[in-house]
Amino acid sequence: xxxxxxxxxxxxxxxxxxxxxxxxxxxxxxxxxxxxxxxxxxxxxxxxxxxxxxxxxxxxxxxxxxxxxxxxxxxxxxxxxxxxxxxxxxxxxxxxxxxxxxxxxxxxxxxxxxxxxxxxxxxxxxxxxxxxxxxxxxxxxxxxxxxxxxxxxxxxxxxxxxxxxxxxxxxxxxxxxxxxxxxxxxxxxxxxxxxxxxxxxxxxxxxxxxxxxxxxxxxxxxxxxxxxxxxxxxxxxxxxxxxxxxxxxxxxxxxxxxxxxxxxxxxxxxxxxxxxxxxxxxxxxxxxxxxxxxxxxxxxxxxxxxxxxxxxxxxxxxxxxxxxxxxxxxxxxxxxxxxxxxxxxxxxxxxxxxxxxxxxxx
Numbered sequence: 001x002x003x004x005x006x007x008x009x010x011x012x013x014x015x016x017x018x019x020x021x022x023x024x025x026x027x028x029x030x031x032x033x034x035x036x037x038x039x040x041x042x043x044x045x046x047x048x049x050x051x052x053x054x055x056x057x058x059x060x061x062x063x064x065x066x067x068x069x070x071x072x073x074x075x076x077x078x079x080x081x082x083x084x085x086x087x088x089x090x091x092x093x094x095x096x097x098x099x100x101x102x103x104x105x106x107x108x109x110x111x112x113x114x115x116x117x118x119x120x121x122x123x124x125x126x127x128x129x130x131x132x133x134x135x136x137x138x139x140x141x142x143x144x145x146x147x148x149x150x151x152x153x154x155x156x157x158x159x160x161x162x163x164x165x166x167x168x169x170x171x172x173x174x175x176x177x178x179x180x181x182x183x184x185x186x187x188x189x190x191x192x193x194x195x196x197x198x199x200x201x202x203x204x205x206x207x208x209x210x211x212x213x214x215x216x217x218x219x220x221x222x223x224x225x226x227x228x229x230x231x232x233x234x235x236x237x238x239x240x241x242x243x244x245x246x247x248x249x250x251x252x253x254x255x256x257x258x259x260x261x262x263x264x265x266x267x268x269x270x271x272x273x274x275x276x277x278x279x280x281x282x283x284x285x286x287x288x289x290x291x292x293x294x295x296x297x298x299x300x301x302x303x304x305x306x307x308x309x310x311x312x313x314x315x316x317x318x319x320x321x322x323x324x325x326x327x328x329x330x331x332x333x334x335x336x337x338x339x340x341x342x343x344x345x346x347x348x349x350x351x352x353x354x355x356x357x358x359x360x361x362x
Contacts, residue, residue: 004348005183005341008170009042009193012118012138013096014069016040017341018193019183020141020172021200021333022122023073023099024149024319025049025301026309027208028200030058034065035205035333040341044071044099049301052083059091069096071120076104089115099141101150106135113138120172122195124152129163129171140167141195144175148198148321151175151226151236164190178323180343187348198321201308204332209311213330215240215318221325230317231300238318242303246317 009018021028021036021043028046036043045062047055055072062070072095074084085108088095097118104112109119119137123129124147129140142163144156152159156175164171173186174195186194201208202216219238226234229246237243300317307316331339 004187005344007187007192009139009172012170013042013071015042017337018187019337019340020044020174020193020195022141022174022195022197023048023071024197024201026305027197027206028073029207030061030065031205031207032200032203032333033062033070035203036200036337037062037066037068037070039333039337041333041337042069042071042097044073044097047072047084048075048078048100049305050084052080052087055084056087059087059095063091063094067094069094071095071097071099073099075100076108085111088112088117092117097138103132109136122174123163124150124159125154126159126162126166129167133167133169137169139170139172139192141172141174142191143195144173146176146236146322147174148236148324149319150233153234160186160189160191175321176323178327180340180345181347183340183344184347184351187344188351198324199327199336200333201320202324202327202330203336204330208308211311212307212313212316212318215313216320216324217328217330219318219320219324221322224320224322224325230303236320236322238320238324240313240318242315243317 005017007018010016017040019041021032021041023044023046025046026049028044033043033045045058050058059072072088074081088098089111092115095117097120098112099120099122101122103121112119113136118139120139120141121132121137122141122143123132124143129142132140140163142160143151144159145152145154146156156173160173170192171190172193172195173189173191176182177186177194177196178199183194200206202213216238223239224236225239225243226236227243227247228234229249303317304319305316306312307318310316
């Protein structure tokens with residue numbers, strides 16, 4: 001009998017189980033990609049926050065740590081994007097897929113497809129899924145409103161069937177998944193697998209400092225909020241003291257945070273003030289976003305970096321999916337994947353057995 005967990009996702013991506021480790025900036029580093037891929041999942045490197053040189057070094061590190069296929073996440077608007085694309089194509093023998101949000105055009109997607117690299121964008125709305133399919137992508141990862149970081153308002157249980165009905169490519173479910181019950185449910189909807197960020201963030205192979213992991217574990221669902229104060233777009237975060245101050249701040253407070261974050265980014269990147277302002281302007285929609293918010297949009301990743309790289313909870317912010325509110329331990333990637341697979345098999349077997357027992361004749 002065939003294994004119900006052997007799906008189109010496992011066939012096309014070359015992983016053992018239909019579980020994707022998503023590309024979280026500064027979290028989806030080589031250690032996590034190696035750990036998740038060797039455990040049987042499919043890991044994505046978070047290259048959207050990397051320079052081409054950093055991406056090259058980290059792709060090489062992954063190749064040294066695993067023979068399994070893996071993916072790379074990037075954005076076409078990031079500095080050095082063309083070089084990163086060339087780097088991905090140069091490693092097509094092991095880089096099986098690319099993921100992106102605001103991603104490449106049809107011509108670029110065709111380049112990946114010609115190289116045998118699958119395009120698997122993350123979408124948060126039906127119209128975005130349809131647009132990506134029109135551009136020629138191979139699969140779509142549907143993230144419902146429960147997801148971490150930038151998020152929409154439609155729950156996974158509503159958005160997932162909407163997208164499944166609207167497109168003809170394989171669909172992956174994300175936003176709210178952490179265990180085998182969730183995987184079984186996603187497959188029952190018609191998805192070909194699940195993608196998880198927060199659950200993989202809280203594993204031993206995750207590079208997030210212990211102090212930050214401890215803060216994640218302490219956060220119940222009542223401490224997980226959605227804010228628009230960071231860059232004007234809804235984001236799901238843990239309610240820390242800093243987030244509380246940000247939520248209560250007015251226009252002056254936003255300006256002060258924008259300037260402080262810009263100063264930090266300027267110091268790290270060596271960019272000029274004019275360059276930072278131009279970068280901020282480039283991220284707005286025809287100048288509709290106020291400059292202070294545009295500056296925060298360009299520099300907000302620095303606040304995330306402080307928490308998940310430096311472990312500085314007091315001065316950083318912590319993106320999370322709402323599912324983080326029920327995670328209570330930090331397993332290895334292997335322990336996590338094995339447990340999810342066992343739970344999914346058990347749930348699917350229990351569902352298959354329903355109705356099989358016959359009532360004895362009187």
